[in-house]
Amino acid sequence: MLLSALLFVGSGRQEVIYVVNTGYQSMDSVKLADGTKVMLGAGSKLTYPQKFSGSNREVKLSGQAFFNVSPDKSHPFIVKTKKMDVTVMGTSFEIFSYDNDKEVEAVLLTGKVKVAISDNKKLEGKIYTLAPNEKLTYSEEKGVNLTNIDADAYSGWRKGKRMSFKNETLQMILNRLEKWYGQRIECDPQLAEYYRFTFTVHSEPLALILNYISHSAPLTYKMVGNNHYLIELKH
Incomplete structure (x- = not known):
């Protein structure tokens, strides 16, 4: 601070x-x-x-x-x-x-x-x-x-000083991950509003979080630029 x-x-x-x-x-x-x-x-x-x-x-x-x-x-x-x-x-x-x-x-x-x-x-x-x-x-x-x-669940991050998501949309999660890691994560809005996830972020690198998301839904991710990720539907 x-x-x-x-x-x-x-x-x-x-x-x-x-x-x-x-x-x-x-x-x-x-x-x-x-x-x-x-x-x-x-x-x-x-x-x-x-x-x-x-x-x-x-x-x-x-x-x-x-x-x-x-x-x-x-x-x-x-x-x-x-x-x-x-x-x-x-x-x-x-x-x-x-x-x-x-x-x-x-x-x-x-x-x-x-x-x-x-x-x-x-x-x-x-x-x-x-x-x-x-x-x-x-x-x-x-x-x-x-x-x-x-x-209470939506603002659960305030309790343990770490991000915590409970059945939240991917869109909401990505907005907060971008601020937490200072990196851009792009995803089609319709796709991001469709999928929901529950997990807590501790000290994991962003790539590990995106890997978890891609293994929990039919999604894939890739780096498309410096500090810039893209999440897409698996083909």
């Missing part, structure tokens, strides 16, 4: 802002000034103040994080990402929203969250309220989609 501190001076006061960056195959936990606990996934960046001030508790995220927010009804907790803003009072939820990704997610474990899409003028002003075990998925191409899931 790389922690940086920035000092901002304005309006007669000083404000210290922390920036936390996690590397590949790395998960790190952070405790904020209000007691909120954050678990960061690989390749993630969290920006937050040394002390919260004003009417809101606001942080910025690029990446994957699980938040366990300390309750404070008078000061909503807001997570701002490039594509969406998530507002809560006190609850636990996951956000998967890397700046350069076309598709982002918000998953609610407990409590209630409100999600506003921030990069689409057609959805401006529209608020989506999630109940426990609901997942919101957004992309500019497909819009917003709400589905019911087992949120």
